[in-house]
Amino acid sequence: MATTGQASGGRGDGRLTERGIYTAALRLIDADGIGALSMRKLAGVLGVNPMSLYHHVPNKAALLRGVKNLVAAQFRPRVDGGSWQEQLHRFAEDFRALAHRHPNLIVHSLASPDFIEPEDPFWTGLTGLLHNAGLPVAEVTHVGAVLTSLFSGFLLAEANGTLGRLATLQPAPTQATAAARSGADADGDARFEFAIQTLIAGLQAHLGPATSR
Numbered sequence: 001m002a003t004t005g006q007a008s009g010g011r012g013d014g015r016l017t018e019r020g021i022y023t024a025a026l027r028l029i030d031a032d033g034i035g036a037l038s039m040r041k042l043a044g045v046l047g048v049n050p051m052s053l054y055h056h057v058p059n060k061a062a063l064l065r066g067v068k069n070l071v072a073a074q075f076r077p078r079v080d081g082g083s084w085q086e087q088l089h090r091f092a093e094d095f096r097a098l099a100h101r102h103p104n105l106i107v108h109s110l111a112s113p114d115f116i117e118p119e120d121p122f123w124t125g126l127t128g129l130l131h132n133a134g135l136p137v138a139e140v141t142h143v144g145a146v147l148t149s150l151f152s153g154f155l156l157a158e159a160n161g162t163l164g165r166l167a168t169l170q171p172a173p174t175q176a177t178a179a180a181r182s183g184a185d186a187d188g189d190a191r192f193e194f195a196i197q198t199l200i201a202g203l204q205a206h207l208g209p210a211t212s213r
Contacts, residue, residue, distance in 0.1 A: 016048055018056050022066040026102065029067065034108045039063070068109055071102055075121040084133035085200050091129060092151060092196045095122060103159045110156040116148055123148070134207055143206070147199060154195050158188060167191070 024045050028037050039060060043050035057063045075098055077091040099106045109115045116123050127144045135143055157163040167187060 016046065016052060016056065018066060019070070021046070021053060021056055021063070022070045025063055025067050026070060026105070029104050029108075030102055033104045034064070037063075064108075067105065068115075071098065071105060072117075072120045072122065074098060075125070077121070077125050079125060079129055084129060085204065087129055088133075088200055088203070089196055091125060092192075092199075095151070096155065096192060099155050099159065106155060107159045110152050110159075115152065133203075143203070147203070150199060151195075154192070158192070163191060164188065 021042070025037060025042055028042060028045065037060070039053050039057075040050045042063075043053055046053075057066060075095060077094045079087045079091055081087075082090075118124075123144070126147065127140050130140045130144055130147075131137065154163070157166075164187070
């Protein structure tokens with residue numbers, strides 16, 4: 001007998017849902033990476049016939065879009081209370097935390113030009129925050145695009161190891177390099193803090209003294 005969440009795989013089997021498919025696919029991606037995901041392997045995890053998946057998801061590209069949208073919907077930034085600088089800081093921290101929960105998906109998604117969609121909580125939250133900070137309406141999209149590109153670049157460099165590798169390239173004794181590697185997590189947090197403070201300082205300068213608080 002099939003256990004809960006498993007089915008023999010027919011068109012009419014109500015236990016096989018798009019959300020269940022995307023959730024299972026995300027678990028596979030988190031564990032083994034995008035390259036390990038296939039419709040056949042996913043069907044095995046769900047306990048269904050591979051062909052039954054195509055009644056819900058037409059192909060792997062659509063499957064990945066669904067997984068991305070599933071993760072995007074999990075983003076719930078803490079943007080209530082405090083100055084816009086504090087809100088932007090928390091916003092960035094929360095998105096980084098989400099990225100760290102799904103690094104395999106993030107590395108794959110950041111390579112796509114449609115990584116951020118207009119209706120994504122990230123984009124609606126960021127543009128709303130910029131508007132509330134006092135940025136002229138005509139500049140919100142432009143500044144939001146720049147901040148998103150800079151922040152996404154940081155996350156990609158962090159996730160694929162580029163940031164950590166570059167941080168050890170400066171001339172230094174072997175002992176110092178080894179020490180830097182042993183403190184990679186703490187150094188990563190410090191580099192993130194520096195990046196966010198730099199972005200905030202740049203935006204604050206752009207907005208002028210009237211919106212500094």
